Amino acid sequence: MRTDPAEAAAAILSGVGGPANVTSVAHCMTRLRLGLADPARVREEALRAVPGVLGVVVDGDAYQVVLGPGVVARVTGEFEALVGGRAPADCEARTGGRAPQEGGTSTAGQLAAQGAALKEAQRRRNATPVKLALRRVANIFVPLIPALIGCGILAGCNGLLVNAGWLPAITPALTGVASAFMTLIAVFVGHNTAKEFGGTPVLGGAVAAIVVYPGVVKVTAFGVALSPGQGGVLGALAAALLGTYIEKWCRGRIPPALDVLLTPTLTILLAGLATLYGLMFVAGALSTAIGTAANWLLATTGALAGLVLGGLFLPLVMLGLHQALIPIHATLIEQQGHTVLLPLLAMAGAGQVGAAVAVYVRLRHDTSLRTTIRSALPAGLLGVGEPLIYGVSLPLGRPFLTACVGGAAGGAFVGLFAMLGDPVGATAIGPSGWALFPLLAGRGGMATSLAVYGGGLLTGYVVGFLATYAVGLTSASTGAPGSGRPNGLGPRQD
The missing domain is CATH 3.30.1360.60 (Glucose permease domain IIB)
Known part of the structure; x- marks a missing residue:
């Protein structure tokens, strides 16, 4: 509907x-x-x-x-x-003076309530300064995802045209359209950083723009000439954050009559000099280290790295810690044109889908829960896993763990091919599951990337299904006679 x-x-x-x-x-x-x-x-x-x-x-x-x-x-x-x-x-009138009500006694409703209770308990345990910082990082980068997706898809299409030798008069224009945003992404990161931390967004963008200004090649820091884009999104974030703190310091000390002139001038001057003679160099070294570490990790321990990343990503999502990976993905995309980590992490969703299908098959008499799974599976296939996580696997317990097993198997599959010389990357962050196919890129070409990623998804589906079908449900969960609690909705004893 x-x-x-x-x-x-x-x-x-x-x-x-x-x-x-x-x-x-x-x-x-x-x-x-x-x-x-x-x-x-x-x-x-x-x-x-x-x-x-x-x-x-x-x-x-x-x-x-x-x-x-x-x-x-x-x-x-x-x-x-x-x-x-x-x-x-007005709102009440459009809903007939009442909000929709949920069925109170259905199995799916009880599972959803259990999932909500688990989420709330987890939220209270993890309301830490680290979690708050990660939330702010997400607030900076999440608004950029639509542009990353659009430019990523265009870059992939343009690459196919270039490799095939088609439309040579059009490909330079497509290159400009697809690459302009990534060239200036530092400005948008700076704008969002200042906005998130209470500064003036345009000042954050102005300071961050220094990172990508072509004229920085004439500046020498620590005996080395700078290069445009050095430090990337990490340098832009640090520059805008420093600018925001300088702006706030000025606002509290400069007389109101001079504030409109001196505050923006001092903010851009002080933060700009610090960016040129410190932040760009440090952030550049850090960005290079991230790219080198990611490539080394997959080239030498790809299968193991994929197993660990694919297996742990669902718990990271549940804890909100996956937000820490956003600037890492953005850095890799800026440096290499794609992030090799995202296809590995996307395998967690495949394990989740396989586990949900196994629950659907095993609990064939539970029409309410099967209806929930049917409605949530299309979203799960496209990488939107929350309905399955919080409505099915997490409340049931074991299916969440067996979904992680499926994700680990899919990650190991993709990581193994990275060790063999065919790493698969994503040109944008955000989508996963089937929605990631148009954004794939790799050393072996599009066909190889599609085959490796598709094989990883299939592995995750199959292993998640088999693990859940075999050990992911208790006898009470399947409604076995004598269990004492239909469909496993009472307190767990295992």
Whole structure:
């Protein structure tokens, strides 16, 4: 059934407590990200029952409503219109004066409630300064993902045309269109960094622009001439962050009459000099080390590295620690044109899909849970795994672990080919699963990259399915006679 963006936005707004409770609205490739004044006003059951909502992820005072690719952009536009220009009564009118209600006794509903409880407990245990810092890193880079995806796909298509010798009059234009954003990505990182940390965004962009300015070749730092782009996104982030702190320091000390002139001047001057004579050199060395380490890791221990990365990525997502990888992916894409880590990590989703299918087959009498799996599987195949994680595998327990086993097997498969000289990378971050196919790149050409990545997905599906089917469900989970708790929804004893 096709989701109506206006109705979905109105129902979501009602579920999160109305316009007065919304402090910020943004979206990434699959999620509507909301900042809330009072999270206690959220009716999570109502949110989950909204047609088109695939899942809800709680992150501190922020709520992430998983809607899926394409749908999220349309719903976000309608949601922003409701928040910005209409009263709460408008929202209630569009949903008939009430929010959708979830069935209270279904197996799927109970599993979703268990998943929500697990998420909340995990959130409380992990509300640390490190987690807050990772959230801020995500806020800087997530808004850039749509441009990374679009430019990545164009770069891949252009590469095919160049290799085939087709349309030689068009490929230079496509190169410019696909490469311009990556050439200036430092400016966007600087803009978002200043915005996230409370500075003036354009000043953050101005300071970060120094990193990519061609004229830096005339500047010598530590006895070595600088090069445009040295330090990349890491240098831009550090430069903008330093500029933000300098700006705040100036605002508190410069008289108001002179603030408009001196604060931006001192911010750009001081942060700019520090960037040229320190940050670019340090960030450049760090960026080079990241690229060298990633290549060495796959070339020498590819199968083992893939097994570890593919097996641990689902727990990283659950803990929110996967956000720390975003600047690493961006650095690799900027340096090498693709990130070799993302295809390995994407195998975790394949293990999750295989585990979900096994649960579907084993629990053939549980129509409610099977309905949930059927609705969530298409999103899972496209790399949106939250509905399956929080609605199926994590509440059941063992299927989450066997999904990790499937992810480890798929990662080992892709990593093995990297050891054999055929590493597979992704030209953009964000998509995974089947959605990553158009973004693949590799040393062996597109056909080899597609075959290796597809083989990894198939391995993850099969191993995740077999592991879950064999040991991923208790006798009570399958509704065996004498278990004492139908469908394994009571307290776990294993």
